[in-house]
Amino acid sequence: MADPGVRVxxxxxxxxxxxxxxxxxxxxxxxxxxxxxxxxxxxxxxxxPKRTTFLDYLKSPMVELVLGSGSDQVVLTAHQAMLVKSPYFADVCAQFSEGSKRRIELPDEDLNATGSFLEYLYMDEYFPRRLTSHKDSALEPDDSVPSPDNSGAALLKHAKVYTIAEKFGMPALKSLAHSKIHRTTSTAKGEIAYARYVYAKTSTGDETIRRPVAAFWATRSHVLRHEAEEEFRAMCLEYPQFGFDVLSLVLDQKEKRGERHEGSSQQPPASGRKRARVSQG
Structure with a gap:
């Protein structure tokens, strides 16, 4: 090798x-x-790559979203550049021809959940927002939710956003909605309404949302006996998978308690929720 700096x-x-x-x-x-x-x-x-500005989004064509039918039909509008963040809408918008009316029929979608979806597209959040960025942060007060919430309105709001995010291919919104479920207070009857929606609208393999529902009821037998026995019985008859999931967790807990009494160091399983919701009636 030649010495450094020497040039021949x-x-x-x-x-x-x-x-x-x-x-x-x-x-x-x-x-x-x-x-x-x-x-x-x-x-x-x-x-x-050119940076996309918010003004670029606003310059894009408007798209009509038609929800419901008949007298209940509602038309929402959104900028196409916002909508195509969703793979579902990107595919639909790709079929629009130049100069054609940009209109998408969504007759079966929930109006409020769709509104929350659009709010998320524009704001990266939806109401009620988290008060802080901390993982256990509470949510903003929502005056539209009755107190006590026996209808499960607050839980159902986030559950519907969860399912619409699944349909429209928005995993970040799905995760956000699921995190808000764990920050929502409800009642025994409200929890049953929420459980019925989850088992009716989600796939059997979606343990992310289903397992916490079963775990919630598996650890609250006293609530079943005193506050929602009739509703729980009806739920089990309507959705046998729910009853089986709860029973399986109850039996798991019983086995682990037996092992603990025999000297095992295992702890009984905690509720699937990050923060237990206290029943209000």
């Missing part, structure tokens, strides 16, 4: 004319400069 000059010979030597030297110097980064600014640069 080429000299012309009979086989190597002086002009050729000079051209070779020029080429070597150019390569050295590029390699050292000395002249990199003079090289053509790849175009950086």
């Amino acid at each position: 000059e080429a000299t012309p010979t009979e086989d190597t004319p002086a002009d050729d030597v000079a051209m070779a030297d020029d080429g070597e110097e150019a390569e050295a400069k590029v390699g050292d980064g000395e002249d990199a600014s003079t090289l053509p640069q790849a175009d950086a």
